[in-house]
Structures are given as structure tokens and as C-alpha cells.
Amino acid sequence: MPHGGQLAARALKQANVEVLFTLSGGHIMPLYDGCIDEGIKIVDVRHEQAAVHAADAWARCNPGKIGVAAITAGPGVTDGVTGIANAWRANSPILVFGGQGPFENLRRGSLQEMDHLGVVRPITKYCDAIYQTKRIPEYVELAVRHAVSGIPGPSYLEIPMDVFMGPAEWEEAPVPRIRTEPPRLSPDREEVRRAIEILASSERPMLMAGTSVKWSHAAPDMNRFISETHIPTYTNGMGRGTVPPDSPEFLNRSRREALKQIDCILLAGTLLDFRMRFGQTIPADAKIIQLDMDATLIGQNRQADVPLVGNLACSFDLLLEEMKNQGVQLDFTAWRNQLREVETEAEQKVQSALNSDEVPIDPQRMCRELRDWLETLDDPVVIGDGGDIVATAAKILPVKREGAWMDPGPLGTLGVGMPFGLAAQLAQPDKRVVIVYGDGSFGFNGMEFDTAVRFNLPIIGIVGNDGAWGQMMRPQGAVYGWDRLEGVLLNRTRYDKVVEALGGHGEHVTEPDQIRPALERAAASGKPALVNVDIRQDREYKGGIYV
16 A cells, blocks of 8 residues: 555656655655656755755746755754745745644654644645645645745644554545636726826826736736836836846836935835835825735725726726727827936946946846846856845846746745755756855855755856845944944855865855956866856945945
């Protein structure tokens, strides 16, 4: 008779799961045995947090699929909590299997026994424990259904060791059909008409494309709407890349100026969280049309004038349909052109920094060199893992398609770089995967270069090494005094040597003209590689220079 691990793996196969990310543990070993039978690739990492981050990235890289991780009981689950929380805030549909001591000894103090469900319940869409082997496929379907429905997110299934190892006949444990994409729901048509009325009376609207555009697979429909109306459009979250950078309506450096003047905003899957100052960046008299996948997200921190609840592709389709039905033509070209002038002026202001020859290297010069090299590649994937350096890179590196850029999301978790890279390279073996690191963030999961070496994944990282936690150093110095810095300074460690010791390729760069050749040598090595770049440590800005 099959054991529980084989039942679980058969259910995962039904859900079209191709890879399991994990770190070994006695509680979850039956699942490995089942995955071998089902042809599901097992990728074992060096920390449970990395396993869950990789599952998160797998879901982001494979629209319509879920990412799966398996972590052992006790510290395995608690190590994975950060990954689950990150997926929760990023709305990534993942399934995490957690181990548990034998059900027979429940609450008797088994090795690594603890209340995992109590820990993960606040950061999951669904969590439960399975106490009958024959019901494992049933629970897998239930967990996947919750993970992908409405606003996506993580599900967690705990399986005690004896239940996982226990036998059950296939006939008494049927594997149900498992859908990894929910039905598409449309908004109320009357609300769509109200949205068109507001847009028709607007002179200075803008559109913010965010994470739910990705999970709704709405980019093509949204871009048709943008092209039809010429509405100025900005992106944030996983919305980056949903609007092509060469679109006349795509803007990147004029958002602050636009927000001062708008009379209407379309929030397409964009939450009014800290990134939008909880709605305070929007003028008090501006109308808000909010599109999102779940009604619970509408009106958070700021009342919406029109709620369009449902799949965002359906919402944009209905907007275009009703515009045609009513004979409404919207054309915001003049307003877009006005913002384009602001955009051009802002880009000209940074040109000197992009071409700076100073040493230590200007962070913007590092990102410009990276940008120019990426332009020579065929559709690369870039991952941001850090603070200051990632914020700088996000302004300089163009995102040419959906999924070509990944970062932690609103939880701001450091350490996602290599875990995300593992999943991205496995999902897209023909593409170059590049990670932009801060030196602080590299320390979290830099050991996953060992995983990349073992699985022969030629991921390239580039570290902006300023010997500091820059985002924390500046406010601490400004508030408490530059002679009272604590907890924010690092060594300019040779992280390239760390990667070399793990079996990869390392490069150390101290001059700006060395960056491009180092990247090219890293790519030519065919190994996982790290380019360690000494950049300027930005402290106080005085008299037009950093001191």
C-alpha cells in the first residue's frame, strides 16, 4: 500500500507541481519518497526560510501555478515563518508542508513538537493538520483552493510523522481534481459606468498598476485600456513590468509631481499602504477608482469613490466595452505629455551621477553599468535584495516584461535574493538571472550559493558593498549624531571570496570601469558568481556632496 508521502506527492502532481523546495528533516521524508515516484524535482537548500522564499518566487515566475515547500517540525517551521509572512504580504499562492511529531504522542512532548498552527495562522489564508493518511489528497486540494482563490496567499498543512508514514489504499484515498487558477469574477457593470463618468469629467488622471494586475493576469487588458486613453501610468509592487518601458504612457520619475496635480486616480491592484503614505499622497478632492480582486481591499486607508471588485482583466475589459457602448472617447495625451517633460528633466539631473568616475564607486554608476550590460542579454530576470542599492536600481534598471523584476514586496524582507534566484533559474533555465544585493542583505542567505553550485545554476549576483546598513545609518546619524552610530556599520567583507570558497566564481571591483568586464567574466565562467563592488558610503549630504 502507498504511504502518506506518496499520496501527497500524487496530489501535488495533479496540481501540476514540478519542484519541491525543502531542507531535510525526519518528519517530512515520506514526501521525498513520493516525489521521486511522481517525477517532482527536489531542491534542498541550506535554511528553511530560503525554501519558502523559493516557493514564493516559483509562484511569481509561473503564472497559474503554486509554489511548494516542505519544512520539518519545530525550528524548521519557525525558520520558515519569515518566508510564509513574506508570501502573505506579497499575495503569493504557495503551499507549505510542515512536520509534526507522531499523532500517537500528540502533546506528550515529542522531539520538536510545538503548536505550529498557532504560529502560522495569522500569516496564512488556510492552515490545518491532517490526522488520517487517507485524507491527505483531500486536504491538499483544499489548501491549494484556498491559496489561489480571491487574493492569493500561503496555505499550510501539518502532517504528523506517523500519519505521513502510514499506509492507505489508493481506492480509499482518491486524488481530486485540483485547480490552480480560480474562476474569473467580473465587477458590477453599474460601477463600471460610474467609473467612466468620473474619467470623462477628469482632466488630470493617473493609473497606478500594482500587484493584483499580476495575479489577475491582467497586463494585456490593462495595456489596451492605457493605449486607448493615453492615461499616464506608473507601477509599483509586482506591477513592475506589466507596462512595457517603451510605452508612451509609462512614467517612472514624475510620480511625486503627478500626485500633486491629479484630479482622479485609478488604483489597479495598488494598496494605499506605506508606499502611498496610506493615501495621503492623493489630493483630498481627487476621485479614487479602485480595482482589486477582493472587496476587503477596497477603501483601505482612504474611501474609494468607485469600487471595481473582481479579476482586473475583466474590469479593464468592461471599462473598454462600456466606453464603446456609450460612445465615450477618453484622451489624456496633453496631460501625459506634460508629465513626460517632468520625466525628461528628472532624468537629465541624474546623468552626472550615472557617469561618475569617483572612487569609491557612485552607486548610481554601478547600476548604470549593470543596466548597460543587461541590455546586451536576451530577456534577463533581475532580483532586488537590499535597501538603498535596490531603491537606486529600481529607478535605473528598466523592467521590460512582467516577471523580469522581483523583490520582497511590502514586507521588505531581506535575504530573498538567492532563494528567488534559485526558483527563477529553475523555472527559466534559458534566461540569465541576476541578483542586485546590498552587503547587508547578502549575509542573510548568501550560503544558498552552495545550493546554486550543487544544482549547477549559473546565477550572477552583484553586491553594492558600502560597509554599512545604509538605510538605517543615515537616519540614526541625523537624529542621534554621527559620532553615536551603533549597529549600522559593517566590514567591507570580500563576499566574492565566500562564493569562491563555495565553488562559485568571484570578482572584486574597486574602479567603475572594472564593473562591466567583471560582469562579463562572471557570465563566461558558467558558474554561480558574485561581483563584489566597493561603492561610496553615503552619510550626510552637504554642499552638494556626500561627506
